[in-house]
Amino acid sequence: MKTPAHIAVTGAAGQISYALLFRLIAGDLLGDDQPIVLHLLEIPEAIAGLDGVKMELIDCAAPLLHDVVVSDDPYVAFENADLAFLIGAKPRGPGMERRDLLRVNADIFAVQGRALNASAKRTVKTLVVGNPANTNALIAQHNAPELPPENFSAMTRLDYNRAKSQVAMHCRCPVSEIKRVIIWGNHSTTQYPDLHHALVRGKPALDKLEWDWYEKDFIPTVQNRGAVVIQTRGKSSAASAANAALDHMRDWLFGTPAGDWTSMTILSDGSYGVTPGLMFSYPVKTENARYQIVQNLEINEFSRNRLQITEAELLAEREAVRHLLR
Template sequence: MRTHSLESVEILLTAYLQGTTVAKTPIRVAVTGAAGQIGYSLLFRIASGAMLGEDQPVILQMLEITPALGALKGVAMELEDGAFPLLEEIIQTDDPDVAFGDCGAALLVGAMPRKAGMERSDLLTANGGIFKPQGAALGRSALKDAKILVVGNPANTNSLIALSNAEGLEPGRFTAMTRLDHNRAIAQLSARLHAPVTDIRRMTIWGNHSTTQYPDLFHAEVAGRMAAEMVNDQAWIEGEFIPTVAKRGAAVIEARGFSSAASAANAAIEHIHDWHLGTPEGDWVSMAVPSDGSYGVPEGLMSSFPCVCKDGNYEIVQGLEIDEFSRGRIDASVGELIEERDAVRELGLI
């Protein structure tokens, strides 16, 4: 039976009688690549309460490579100048164990982008050098129930590398971000049907955060009706909708000269927010999580599924019927994930 000290009972009783609430214990939030574009877009929203709740104090633990610590100091100065009521402390470091120390949430943003002429094996090796030691540090230093989101690409496989090296943490503590793809799909459907985004529910991204991903309109709903039936145009779904969502990141780079930052940060905020506080009743979200074998995805593979969240936990939505078209698309994306998994295994990263 749980017991309370006389002092704690007195504090609670006094707060009750005065109509006030006792402040929550701060949650330590680690952000890697914190001085980068996505990190810069993330930190102020975390400090404002947008991610963990408007009454949840936070301690920001920001990790950067040593040459970027000067830029990180400037970010910290701006955070201080924001005078955020929920921001209790700011930690700046180039030591992963310090950044992940007792963290309850970790957003792994920093990664090696693919450069011109770089082979996939080179990209995987470079990111393995980042996410293998970060996974080990998380295993040593993070809370056992930490919520970990990998944002840096290739996100699914980077997350697999990290979890495979995080001794002491359950694989299910690790996720990868497909919420940006999820949001992009909602936006494209909204524009096609001239429907408000608030009318759209149950969007799903299956598979990999790559051009093979499958945004699914056959389970999505618009004002309670199946989205694919409302679109009523398979040629548009195959020829415009899916490629536009899958290649949106490249389109953003071509338009602005930089990769998606604010929209990626927004998606990361929403991913952790819903995991922590729960998904709306009757809706689900897209999360890349370690597969439990659902929908024919090999167990342990980091693949995107429709998920519901409650009480700080997530579950893969079960029982959805998968038609032949969707099956082919899902299998193609999962096949790519299998190839990436096998490649990092050969490289000794998992």
């Protein structure tokens, strides 16, 4: 029998985590022969609810689930973690600006970064889902100086999945026929969903799509999809976000398909003229649990302008939390 993998999940009593945890114990991430130990973190006020989730997990009698650790202490929850899903974050309240949300969540991710640094395995791979995800990931990474910076990422996979699905519906073809979509920048309404290099059934996507649809329908639809889900459903995306987190981590660990890439928010190395040190979503290929930015893509003026808009937002966010960046 394989040694159990230790998976930490924060905000573990929340909607996204509830949609994620049962898929983890079913083997949807690591396979049906990899036992796991779940480490679940919540704030003290939510521990009672999390104990109920633990009961449900146990009641599944899942062969892969070896143990469930519940804690309100990140230093305990992250002990020996191989993988960490940082999902928990304070949601935006009525009248709250993005900068207010950033301030509230910044301290949470600074503490969690320090706890990962102290307790997790040196090889832990950390995916930040809680918003503002890019800058939260930057804060966590800076507060974990003993962990490799390349092992921190934030999620734009939900945006990527949304973009692929929109193209597939418009072209009336399966999602599997859509390749090389890119999400650049921030997981916010400034993100840039780029189809200039995308393929539909092996042919350039923009040869099959109307420019007006691309610019005036597709781009704003992907940028604002989260808000529309909230307006329609009355709650934020949960199952689709959990699915995207699994997709992101699976590709990171096991590799992207041949002839395709994905989008991940990673620490910028200056590629495509983006300021080094920002957490920025790039097109990447992965192999052997390592990612590599796809290089030498042509960036026209239309795209460059949009990259600069989303970069500017991330620079402003970084400035707002500079006191937490070690």
